[in-house]
Amino acid sequence: MDTRSELQATVKAMVQPGKGLLAADESGPTIAKRFKTIGLESTEENRRAYRNLLLTTPGLGEFVSGVILYQETLGQKADDGTPFPQVAAANGIVPGIKVDLGKVPLALAPGDEITEGLDGLAKRFVDYKRQGARFAKWRAVYNITDSLPSRLAIEANADSLARYAAISQEAGIVPIVEPEVLMDGDHTIERCAEVTEAVLHEVFHALHRHRVVLEHIVLKPSMVLAGSEHQQQSSTAHIAAATVRVLMRTVPSSVPGLVFLSGGQSPEEATANLSAMNRLGALPWNLSFSYGRALQEPPLNAWRGQPGNVKEAQQALLKRARLNGAAALGKYDASMEKD
Ligand code: 13P
Numbered sequence: 001m002d003t004r005s006e007l008q009a010t011v012k013a014m015v016q017p018g019k020g021l022l023a024a025d026e027s028g029p030t031i032a033k034r035f036k037t038i039g040l041e042s043t044e045e046n047r048r049a050y051r052n053l054l055l056t057t058p059g060l061g062e063f064v065s066g067v068i069l070y071q072e073t074l075g076q077k078a079d080d081g082t083p084f085p086q087v088a089a090a091n092g093i094v095p096g097i098k099v100d101l102g103k104v105p106l107a108l109a110p111g112d113e114i115t116e117g118l119d120g121l122a123k124r125f126v127d128y129k130r131q132g133a134r135f136a137k138w139r140a141v142y143n144i145t146d147s148l149p150s151r152l153a154i155e156a157n158a159d160s161l162a163r164y165a166a167i168s169q170e171a172g173i174v175p176i177v178e179p180e181v182l183m184d185g186d187h188t189i190e191r192c193a194e195v196t197e198a199v200l201h202e203v204f205h206a207l208h209r210h211r212v213v214l215e216h217i218v219l220k221p222s223m224v225l226a227g228s229e230h231q232q233q234s235s236t237a238h239i240a241a242a243t244v245r246v247l248m249r250t251v252p253s254s255v256p257g258l259v260f261l262s263g264g265q266s267p268e269e270a271t272a273n274l275s276a277m278n279r280l281g282a283l284p285w286n287l288s289f290s291y292g293r294a295l296q297e298p299p300l301n302a303w304r305g306q307p308g309n310v311k312e313a314q315q316a317l318l319k320r321a322r323l324n325g326a327a328a329l330g331k332y333d334a335s336m337e338k339d
Contacts, residue, residue, distance in 0.1 A: 006172040007216040010134045013094045014174065014218060015257030018325045019065040020289035021176075023261070024054055024296070025098035025137060027070060034296070040305040048076045053303060054296070055084055057314040061092035063325035066135065068096045068176070068290070074131050085132030096135035096176070097128050099164070103141050112153035115140050118163055125171035135174040137220070138164040142181045144195050144227065154202045162206035169216055176259070176290070178220035179203050183264050185227035189234045193224045193242050200250035214254040220290050221247065222263050223273055236269075240276035244283070253284035260287075262294030267320055268337060270294035271327045278330030288328040295320050 001009070014021070026034060031050075032042035040046055051073045054060075067088050074097055078087045085095035101117035115138065128136070140157035142149040161177050168175035181196050200221070207214065224242040226234050234242070251258065262270040270291055278287055289295075298320055303313035326332040 003170070003172040007169060007174055007213070010094060010174045011216055011218070011256055014066045014135060015286050015288075016065045017286065018329045019063055020291070020321075020324055020328055021066040021068060021096075021259050022054065022060075022064050022093075022295055022321070023068045023137075023290050023292035024051060024073070025068040025070045026292065027098070027102060028072075031070075034300060035305075038300060038304045044072070046305060047072065049305075049307075050300075050303070051076065051084060052078050053310050053313055054299065054317060055087050055091075055093075057317050059318055060321055063318075063321040064093055066094040066096055068098055068137050069133075070098055071128075074128065074133060083132065089132065094134050095132050096137060096174075097133040098139075099124065099128070099136045099168075100138040106153050106156060109150050109152050111143060111145065111148045112150055113141050113143065114153070114156055115160055118160060118167070121164065121167050122171060125168070125173055129171065129173065133173065135176060135218070136164075136168050137176040137178060139178040139180055139220075142179065142195060142199055144182065144185050144187045144191060149195065149199070154199055155206075158199075158202040158206035161203055162210035162212060165207060165212045165217055166210040169213060174216055174218060175212075176218045176220050177203065177207070178261065179222075180220075180261055180263065181222045183222075183225055183228045186229040186231075187227040188230060189224060189226040189238065189242055192226065193246050196222065196224050197246045197250055200246065204250060204252065214252055215256060217255060219251060219255055219258045220261055221258060222261055223265070225263075225265070228264060236272050236276045239273050240280060243273075244277050244280055248284075251285065255285055257286040257288065259290035262289075262291040265294060267291075267294045267297055268334070271320070271323050271332055272334065274324065275327035275330055275332035278328060286328075289324045291320075291324065295324070
């Protein structure tokens with residue numbers, strides 16, 4: 001298959017009505033932090049057992065079209081010896097890989113951060129592809145204060161995201177472009193909207209400059225929210241309207257799919273906000289989820305590292321996947337939490 005048809009086929013499999021992505025690409029330090037909340041040590045075998053639980057959940061493919069894996073997981077095997085990418089594919093779930101190497105302080109720009117990982121990326125893709133990855137993810141992070149992010153951080157991160165996306169497409173890998181405006185802080189929802197709009201404008205300028213084909217990307221944005229320390233949180237309706245307004249101003253309709261990150265919202269909030277957006281009327285793109293914490297918190301708490309809890313944990317994951325699948329169609333209602 002030529003690269004173009006390959007990208008087309010992958011996007012089509014990833015972006016489907018009523019389905020979203022499972023972000024299970026926590027890096028070593030991040031998964032250790034998550035395991036700590038259930039008092040579990042982060043050993044290679046515990047990480048494998050946990051990803052085995054997630055990926056072998058019966059019926060997950062009904063609501064989840066793709067899974068983002070960490071490099072280590074891409075090379076690990078399920079209990080029956082099948083490599084994880086094959087387990088996912090057999091359940092109709094496209095396997096993908098987080099390829100950025102994390103963030104560092106942006107030099108000469110106090111408080112701003114930049115994501116690393118471009119050097120050698122084209123070569124790394126050869127291996128990832130051989131292991132079964134069909135899409136990739138790169139996360140840029142923006143901190144909000146009265147003066148941050150700086151213009152420099154907005155431009156530098158946009159350029160890195162676009163270079164990553166170009167390298168991915170050249171390798172026949174669909175890039176998930178993830179500019180995450182963080183929830184941390186006491187800023188207003190209006191300030192978040194202002195920053196998100198500036199960030200997305202710059203990202204799409206850079207994608208154009210780097211010749212990235214917009215039909216063959218998936219955008220992973222953050223929702224427009226007040227900071228987590230702001231005295232008053234906004235209503236679901238306000239969040240949905242503010243987020244869609246910014247996206248309509250900045251994201252071309254040629255982008256097939258947008259999948260939100262949850263960013264520290266509770267599972268129920270993340271689901272309700274997504275559903276409210278999909279109820280706002282016809283949107284130019286498929287609007288769905290690519291949640292990490294909002295999908296995994298309930299199963300992680302049910303599991304607690306105990307083999308005897310696997311079934312219950314899988315049911316908890318399937319429940320969140322099903323409710324988010326409904327939200328992706330604008331059909332979620334809080335009363336469904338009780339079913
Ligand atoms: P959260 O949904 O937990 O924010 O994670 C999504 C993700 O992939 C962050 O990079």
